[in-house]
Ligand code: FES
């Protein structure tokens with residue numbers, strides 16, 4: 001059993017061994033002012049290391065960095081080392097990335113979610129690279145007996161131009177490891193970046209394309225058993241009795257165990273276990289309301305008018321504004337629950353023993369997983385290890401720890417190493433959905449078409465605050481009221497890529513189009529007018545950068561040739577989320593009398609773009625995801641049970657349904673912000689607003705394909 | 715249980731499993747060939763695509779007893795060094811996000827190009843639309859198939 005310290009050392013020693021000597025730097029993720037330090041082998045062996053991540057330069061010229069954040073497809077495992085390599089002037093071909101395991105002693109914020117990893121670590125990664133570079137230059141200066149100022153670095157080498165001398169980092173690594181790290185290092189100017197801003201391919205491409213075992217579901221360990229869990233078929237049911245005799249008698253079955261409301265079938269292979277699970281005879285009883293979609297619609301209507309709302313933001317006097325308005329516009333928008341559907345379903349490996357717990361699998365929150373398993377087993381977190389695998393998508397689902405706790409539960413009961421596998425049906429019907437929400441928007445216009453009042457009420461199913469009260473247009477309207485009502489439902493919900501804004505952005509951007517039309521204004525001009533107002537006379541706190549928002553709007557308008565294309569129906573949408581700004585123009589053309597979304601032009605401000613290739617993927621993928629779920633995503637319920645359980649009933653977007661996505665990044669030199677989520681929220685609005693231009697019909701409910709106007713079109 | 719003799723990636727394998735076990739689970743659980751992925755189990759997503767005598771099939775709905783003497787190729791055996799034109803195109807175009815669907819995408823594309831070395835855009839889209847990519851990498855999948863086609867003679 002590895003202790004926490006042993007694990008971190010094991011990680012480090014793996015690198016040390018691979019590099020066979022050289023320069024080792026420990027650097028700190030916790031504190032951006034803490035400096036990287038040179039680490040010597042003795043202190044590692046003594047376990048007295050106190051740093052957060054590792055960078056090593058081996059005598060074999062291999063540069064290794066540990067990327068602590070879980071990789072779920074957002075490209076972090078490529079982007080992080082790029083930042084280090086940039087400041088180091090490394091030869092990218094010599095850089096290796098290692099996925100760090102959970103180590104709270106070493107890594108901080110080892111979470112993938114909220115598009116937060118890059119903003120968090122930008123400075124630290126750069127300092128680590130620059131410090132290593134500084135030490136290598138010092139080592140070369142001493143070796144050649146020349147002033148360090150005469151030396152330059154390039155492509156993994158230190159060069160002395162006057163004498164023509166050069167040495168690779170590998171050759172200098174040993175000498176550099178004897179030096180003390182500087183207390184201050186100079187970071188590059190953005191204009192000198194060579195690697196950052198380039199297109200760098202995913203570091204795992206080869207392993208992915210050749211089918212290497214990278215994912216949690218691929219993990220196997222000698223003696224490991226497989227388990228499938230039967231969970232209640234409807235939200236609101238609890239377990240009454242289990243007859244597992246038939247299941248237990250089936251080939252390959254080792255045990256059937258029950259805990260809480262779950263029945264786990266454990267055996268030698270997934271298929272055998274699946275068949276035995278189907279042979280379970282289980283009775284359930286009602287523990288809470290068994291809600292159907294029809295109930296939700298009724299509850300929405302009731303709470304919209306009579307719910308006890310929590311005020312989220314209040315500016316000015318809305319009542320007076322609406323009383324004195326020349327025109328009032330009002331509309332409601334609604335979205336259903338959505339499963340996350342990562343293509344790799346939930347799964348986790350656990351081996352619970354008396355002397356510790358071994359956990360392996362795909363999780364976006366390894367630390368939470370460990371804390372929860374410690375609580376469940378009573379085993380100290382220090383002797384619980386978490387190995388993070390590559391993950392076949394997350395979309396927020398892997399932020400929860402339920403699937404890790406279950407695996408530990410089963411392993412504890414059967415006293416064996418177990419991998420719990422979820423079938424697609426288990427995954428889709430297993431809960432933690434994007435909450436269903438209904439919004440009511442109201443706007444008051446004066447006789448000049450200026451928006452003098454704005455109201456938004458969100459009613460959501462287990463949604464917490466279903467609004468984002470400080471986002472645009474807050475700050476640009478004198479009189480504003482934003483509140484929310486929550487219905488507590490037995491149907492479980494959780495964060496879903498771009499939580500809340502994944503639907504709110506579309507609803508708001510579509511509504512603002514309705515208001516612009518009522519005001520007789522062009523949608524782009526209308527938004528710019530509001531932002532000018534927010535800039536000149538802001539109403540209370542503004543939490544977004546008005547200039548950056550204006551810049552993406554203008555860029556999208558320019559790149560799409562807004563309003564000037566013949567035969568093309570354009571729809572505009574802009575949103576600020578997760579610290580980034582994205583504007584999108586959807587373009588619909590009529591084909592055989594049907595409106596078809598042909599293009600989406602996206603203008604994106606996420607600060608400095610680290611990896612062009614990866615960033616382009618995130619934006620395109622975000623648009624495709626946003627459109628796909630707006631168009632088709634629908635999860636409905638009957639008596640607490642989901643009506644959809646696999647991709648036959650739950651429709652995901654496919655290649656023949658995507659528009660072209662044309663992406664333009666704003667180049668403003670600002671420190672990078674997140675990109676895993678921000679491109680998704682505006683997509684539905686760009687589509688819906690273009691659709692209105694083409695058909696004069698508003699799409700107010702998701703999924704769009706179920707809207708009356710859409711019948712016969714898709 | 716019954717013993718099945720399988721030819722996979724030009725190698726002989728024995729699997730002692732029940733007749734109705736889908737080839738997918740034989741590959742993954744019994745033979746340790748985990749490159750072939752499980753996504754839905756009902757022939758909807760294409761993650762489990764393998765070649766049966768060169769043709770793309772969905773191994774999640776193919777009982778092992780139906781394989782017979784057919785030659786099975788999985789992603790691990792598509793090429794010896796991972797240098798099949800489709801695999802190379804996938805790297806060149808930098809297709810993968812999470813990567814989970816990509817083995818199935820690659821196997822589907824390779825079978826298409828085997829049958830039609832120069833597919834039209836429509837043929838590419840209609841064939842590849844059978845495979846789901848939850849990360850939405852469709853633009854690059856389409857591009858990579860074209861790149862691979864341009865490099866195959
Ligand atoms: S797993 Fe076979 S098609 Fe989805």
Ligand code: FES
Pocket residue numbers: 073343392393810811812813814815816846847848849850851
């Ligand atoms: S790359 Fe993630 S599912 Fe396709």
